[in-house]
Amino acid sequence: MDLARESLRKLLDNDGIPDSIRLKLKSEYNEVNQLLDKLENGHLHVAVFGRVSVGKSSVLNALIGRDVFSTSILHGETKVTGIEAWQEYQDGGIFLLDTPGINEIDGEEREAMAHEVVRRSDLVLFVIDSDLTDVEMSALKLVADGTRPIILVVNKSDQYSNDDQLSLRQIIRKRVKDLIASANIIFAAAQPAEQKVVYVAEDGTEKESVRAKPIDIVNLKARLWDILESEGKTLSALNASIFAGDLSEKLGSALLEARSESAEKIIKTYCIGKGVAVAINPIPVADLVAAAAVDVSMIVHLSRLYNLPMTKVEAGELIKTIAAQMLILYGTVWAVNFISSALKLGTGGLSTVITAAAQGAIAYYSTLVIGQVAERYLAKGKSWGDAGPKFVVSEILDHLDRDSVISEAREEILAYLRKKAKK
Ligand SMILES: Nc1nc2c(ncn2[C@@H]2O[C@H](COP(=O)(O)OP(=O)(O)OP(=O)(O)O)[C@@H](O)[C@H]2O)c(=O)[nH]1
Ligand SMILES: [Mg+2]
Missing domain, CATH: 3.40.50.300 (P-loop containing nucleotide triphosphate hydrolases)
Structure with missing residues (x-):
């Protein structure tokens, strides 16, 4: 009985659930509340x-x-x-x-x-x-x-x-x-x-x-009383805990889904923002990783989504860790590789716009990697898991098809620039 009640309470009081999801699952919450009353009485x-x-x-x-x-x-x-x-x-x-x-x-x-x-x-x-x-x-x-x-x-x-x-x-x-x-x-x-x-x-x-x-109706009444007398209170507690179990499972997966959906949107927004900013105002490649202000904001933003708020300093540290892993994995050549793959995709004439878009696409890609790695870290409750940061970074890098991400980013950035030029 107490166990059932406790698990329901915990579910209700869980700070880890953002308001947006609380709203979505409000009816379930009300149900739990009713159930809690029922249990207590x-x-x-x-x-x-x-x-x-x-x-x-x-x-x-x-x-x-x-x-x-x-x-x-x-x-x-x-x-x-x-x-x-x-x-x-x-x-x-x-x-x-x-x-x-x-x-x-x-x-x-x-x-x-x-x-x-x-x-x-x-x-x-x-x-x-x-x-x-x-x-x-x-x-x-x-x-x-x-x-x-x-x-x-x-x-x-x-x-x-x-x-x-x-x-x-x-x-x-x-x-x-x-x-x-x-x-x-x-x-x-x-x-x-x-x-x-x-x-x-x-x-x-x-x-x-x-x-x-x-x-x-006497036989029914008698049978009903028998059952209620012999198992009544345990019935109620049993059902409440089964229900609470179902609900927390439902909440858990809804939470995960909603979070990764929003995370994806947040990351994408920052990727385009950074890509376009770099394309409009190209900066030396070496400064790309250093120009991490956008990435810092993105991580702070993501950390709030996961209810594990991080300061800018913390976010900066996280980026350093991620960048260091990328360096270990790919050596200093990784940035140079990006450039050539970005340019390779150009359709010929190296107009300034194309070059600029290529640089923007690289910025986009690096922000995407950082965003996805940071999300993984947050989803595990600010932890790299047993395998450490290197494993997470290499997994994300393996998982992303760099060339197609870069070519898509280039298209998106060019489309954005064209739209702006028309205005
Ligand atoms: N002969 C007979 N008729 C009954 C008995 N109990 C109910 N009825 C009749 O069956 C009909 C339906 O009864 P309800 O209690 O409204 O049935 P229900 O299952 O609640 O129906 P819905 O709410 O429409 O799903 C009524 O005309 C009742 O008079 C019974 O013990 N014997
Ligand atoms: Mg009826």
Whole structure:
């Protein structure tokens, strides 16, 4: 119980999650919050689930003893989830949840809603009113995933004679034997239909009267109490921790995805910025690496994205480390190599623009390498991992197709310059 609560709290209080992602996952956060409340108050949620019109709302009304949820012969009467405290249960804290029915024809959205409720419930009353259809069978398989107890409620038992009930029980039992314990198959009559009864009156004439068989809900109530008493509190904690686990996994991957997407955009922006700046105002190649002001800003920017803020000095140090690795790996010739590959791609005449764009492309490339290496470092929580910086740098360099990056950068820079010249 405490463990579950703790893991949820941690999830909620995690500073490592930026606001943008918090917003994106807000509904999940609310869910966790609700779950936390539920856990702290020791509440248990019992949900109905099943095909339209099998009597889900009626079953809940019969348990509660009042007409709380609306019922109708029309399919799809329940459109949204409803919740009601079950006062009758001695310890309190039990809530009954009504859900829309699964409909073979339409209502996918409502069905999704019902699944969602089930996912968060501690116990499920799967309601049917005859032998299970294929649709019910596959829905039952989804719901009976072993994480929460399920009672299979065979409602409308008033429609069956005693003999029919016996054989129906046999059939159902066989069909669900791998999914539901036979003690959890319960017959009920939540809202028995009125029937015309013909009787012989005292004066000997035949008369008709309309009456309904009595509501039969005692067996369901008894079984429900049994389960709640024996496993109630552990159920709730168990479900909460499963849910928290799911959610933190979901959050984790969403976080990673959102971050690397934004990181990619940030790096690209700085690459173009630096490339164009260098192209417009060419500087000696030797100064390229030294002219790291842009790279410093980029790293500071990235570090904020990863919630591991770095100062400019720190960022400068990081760039030095990366540049040193590049030097070790490629020797002093690396810059010269870039130039020749950049120029090689020129289509002929070495016009100033082309040369300038080539230099810009080199600047672009170096910023891209630095950005990607820095991102890797940040993603690992400001660490190079066991293999050290050299490994990371060489991996990124291997991974990037230098020539195509440079030629693309050149195109982008030229396109940018042309657009500017037109204005
Ligand atoms: N004969 C008989 N009819 C019942 C019983 N329980 C419910 N019904 C009838 O079945 C119909 C549907 O009942 P609801 O409780 O609205 O069914 P539901 O599963 O909630 O339906 P949706 O909300 O539309 O999915 C109503 O006309 C009820 O009167 C029962 O035990 N016996
Ligand atoms: Mg209903």
